[in-house]
Amino acid sequence: MDFKNEIAKQIAHAAGLQAEEVLPFLEVPPNAEMGDFAYPCFRLAKVLRQAPNQIAAQLAEKMQDVAFLQKVEAAGPYLNFFVDKSLFSRSVLTKVLQQQADYGKSELGKGKTIVIDYSSPNIAKPFHVGHLRSTVIGNALYQIHQALGYHCVGINHLGDWGTQFGKLIVAYQKWGSKEAVEEQGIQELMRIYVKFHEEAEKDPSLDDEARGWFVKMQNGEEEAIRLWKWFYDISIREFERVYKMLGVSFDAYTGESFYNDKMAPVVEELKEKGLLKESEGAMIVDLEDENMPPCLIIRKDGGTLYATRDITAALYRKKTYNFDKCLYLTALDQNLHFAQWFAVIKKMGYDWYKDLIHVPFGLVSLESGKLSTRHGHVVLMEELLNQSISETSRIIAEKNPNLENKDEVAKQVGIGAVIFNDLYNSRIKDVVFSWERMLNFDGETGPYVQYTHARACSILKKAGNTFAADVDFSLLGDAASTAVCKLLADYPAKIAEAAAKLEPYILTRHLVDLAQAFNKFYHDNPILNSEEATKNARLAVVSAVAIVLKNGLALLGIQAPEQM
RNA sequence: GCACCCUUAGCUCAGUGGAUAGAGCGUUCGCCUCCGGAGCGAAAGGCCAUGGGUUCGAAUCCCGUAGGGUGCACCA
Numbered sequence: 001m002d003f004k005n006e007i008a009k010q011i012a013h014a015a016g017l018q019a020e021e022v023l024p025f026l027e028v029p030p031n032a033e034m035g036d037f038a039y040p041c042f043r044l045a046k047v048l049r050q051a052p053n054q055i056a057a058q059l060a061e062k063m064q065d066v067a068f069l070q071k072v073e074a075a076g077p078y079l080n081f082f083v084d085k086s087l088f089s090r091s092v093l094t095k096v097l098q099q100q101a102d103y104g105k106s107e108l109g110k111g112k113t114i115v116i117d118y119s120s121p122n123i124a125k126p127f128h129v130g131h132l133r134s135t136v137i138g139n140a141l142y143q144i145h146q147a148l149g150y151h152c153v154g155i156n157h158l159g160d161w162g163t164q165f166g167k168l169i170v171a172y173q174k175w176g177s178k179e180a181v182e183e184q185g186i187q188e189l190m191r192i193y194v195k196f197h198e199e200a201e202k203d204p205s206l207d208d209e210a211r212g213w214f215v216k217m218q219n220g221e222e223e224a225i226r227l228w229k230w231f232y233d234i235s236i237r238e239f240e241r242v243y244k245m246l247g248v249s250f251d252a253y254t255g256e257s258f259y260n261d262k263m264a265p266v267v268e269e270l271k272e273k274g275l276l277k278e279s280e281g282a283m284i285v286d287l288e289d290e291n292m293p294p295c296l297i298i299r300k301d302g303g304t305l306y307a308t309r310d311i312t313a314a315l316y317r318k319k320t321y322n323f324d325k326c327l328y329l330t331a332l333d334q335n336l337h338f339a340q341w342f343a344v345i346k347k348m349g350y351d352w353y354k355d356l357i358h359v360p361f362g363l364v365s366l367e368s369g370k371l372s373t374r375h376g377h378v379v380l381m382e383e384l385l386n387q388s389i390s391e392t393s394r395i396i397a398e399k400n401p402n403l404e405n406k407d408e409v410a411k412q413v414g415i416g417a418v419i420f421n422d423l424y425n426s427r428i429k430d431v432v433f434s435w436e437r438m439l440n441f442d443g444e445t446g447p448y449v450q451y452t453h454a455r456a457c458s459i460l461k462k463a464g465n466t467f468a469a470d471v472d473f474s475l476l477g478d479a480a481s482t483a484v485c486k487l488l489a490d491y492p493a494k495i496a497e498a499a500a501k502l503e504p505y506i507l508t509r510h511l512v513d514l515a516q517a518f519n520k521f522y523h524d525n526p527i528l529n530s531e532e533a534t535k536n537a538r539l540a541v542v543s544a545v546a547i548v549l550k551n552g553l554a555l556l557g558i559q560a561p562e563q564m
Numbered sequence: 565g566c567a568c569c570c571u572u573a574g575c576u577c578a579g580u581g582g583a584u585a586g587a588g589c590g591u592u593c594g595c596c597u598c599c600g601g602a603g604c605g606a607a608a609g610g611c612c613a614u615g616g617g618u619u620c621g622a623a624u625c626c627c628g629u630a631g632g633g634u635g636c637a638c639c640a
Contacts, residue, residue, distance in 0.1 A: 299638040
């Protein structure tokens with residue numbers, strides 16, 4: 001039963017309106033003592049030509065006998081509703097306990113396809129904290145949409161093509177060795193890449209040489225491709241190690257190199273449509289009428305660019321997946337780039353340009369300043385995860401030394417902490433990375449939610465993981481129990497809201513709210529030590545909370561150990 | 565110069581048209597002979613950057629200003 005909907009109907013009936021006119025304005029009072037739902041009557045004042053206070057009083061009068069309402073009260077201009085608590089908890093809890101792992105899922109996105117482009121790191125560079133956000137937010141949006149019934153396609157659009165590989169080839173030939181690259185992997189690639197930049201400052205002809213090698217790659221020349229592929233394989237192996245730790249996977253690894261042979265026809269199409277024009281030796285699409293700088297398509301040396309590849313990839317994805325939406329998870333500083341090439345797609349006459357969505361997030365920096373791979377000014381992803389895991393191990397050794405499979409749990413909690421932290425605020429906020437904050441597991445953190453889940457599991461275990469089916473819901477009338485039930489009831493709507501706003505934090509925060517409400521419930525109400533019927537009813541609450549916390553964490557890409 | 569984003573408690577952030585602006589961290593004080601203290605309770609801490617406007621009502625919407633961040637031609 002959807003109480004909000006039913007109340008809207010009742011108000012509409014009493015006020016002579018349609019339920020749809022009422023529903024959007026139904027709200028939750030700031031304080032639970034004021035009621036479970038509220039309707040402000042200000043907006044009726046004009047229509048009914050009466051003061052809001054009077055309207056509220058009259059409507060309250062008319063609704064005294066509604067069965068599922070315990071009480072309707074006029075508080076000044078507000079109409080406050082108190083739902084029948086036992087009816088409410090029955091409705092929520094039976095649903096959660098029946099649906100279990102499916103609670104929260106829906107068919108909102110049935111038949112729709114959503115392509116999500118996330119993580120997309122540049123290969124041949126180490127995977128660092130700057131890559132975390134795209135990876136983790138993208139993965140959460142993937143899981144969330146999947147729960148809503150969408151068909152999701154996760155794409156890792158690797159930065160695996162471009163002049164930087166020409167640079168790498170030159171650097172390898174001049175200063176590298178096969179042994180060193182095989183032994184040290186990306187670290188060695190990084191070393192020679194940095195060396196290249198140092199040398200190129202003194203000798204600009206190195207840049208021309210690098211561009212030359214990239215042209216060879218584009219032409220498919222054997223030696224160039226062989227080296228590139230070698231660098232590629234080494235990088236992917238290292239990335240996959242990190243993805244495995246994070247529990248993230250992709251449906252396709254079609255990176256930029258994948259589009260190498262697919263760009264020519266697209267450039268041809270731009271030409272045919274009269275969009276391409278020469279400027280300063282390069283080929284551009286003019287966007288003056290869109291109030292933006294031009295979009296560069298072909299360099300004066302004939303090379304392709306970022307935008308060329310993104311446009312080609314978008315056309316390919318539309319053809320291959322026929323998506324309803326295509327999301328791009330990148331930092332906010334790429335705003336203009338996306339706005340530009342989206343506009344090019346529009347000019348090409350494709351009305352699905354409006355289904356292309358840049359999902360930006362704020363920049364990550366260190367307390368000591370900007371991230372810079374070249375200057376070694378980074379925190380590597382593996383280092384971060386390992387630090388978090390070892391901090392977790394330390395805490396386990398202190399608090400729960402007899403825990404079985406400690407190492408496994410330390411991984412789940414340590415990695416969960418990192419993921420949770422990144423999904424806790426709205427995307428757009430800049431992040432200043434801090435070890436101190438990162439490794440503090442008190443308060444609104446992943447470990448807190450996991451701990452709450454483990455605690456709930458522990459109680460259930462002590463009760464033999466079972467309770468009687470005929471729950472007496474009237475025993476759950478206290479404020480703490482009601483607060484928990486309300487949050488359980490709101491959970492499905494929060495998933496939908498997170499998807500609509502493309503903001504996983506909506507879900508993350510809800511889980512924190514639920515964990516807080518549960519911990520209060522736990523402190524206020526003895527469970528195992530209470531009288532049989534009460535114990536049974538409270539176990540139903542504990543069980544439902546465990547289910548929802550676990551489901552919610554799963555959508556964020558975080559595991560929920562039963563002990564920690 | 566033009567464009568985009570941000571500004572709410574000491575710090576990190578929720579709240580985006582309605583009732584007394586909320587969390588967490590940090591600080592201070594309580595709570596384990598009692599279901600897991602990675603917990604719970606309480607205190608202190610706010611001119612919601614600023615000036616106008618719209619509205620019965622603005623932290624929330626619109627315009628201006630200031631401060632901070634970012635982007636603007638052959639990197640991605």
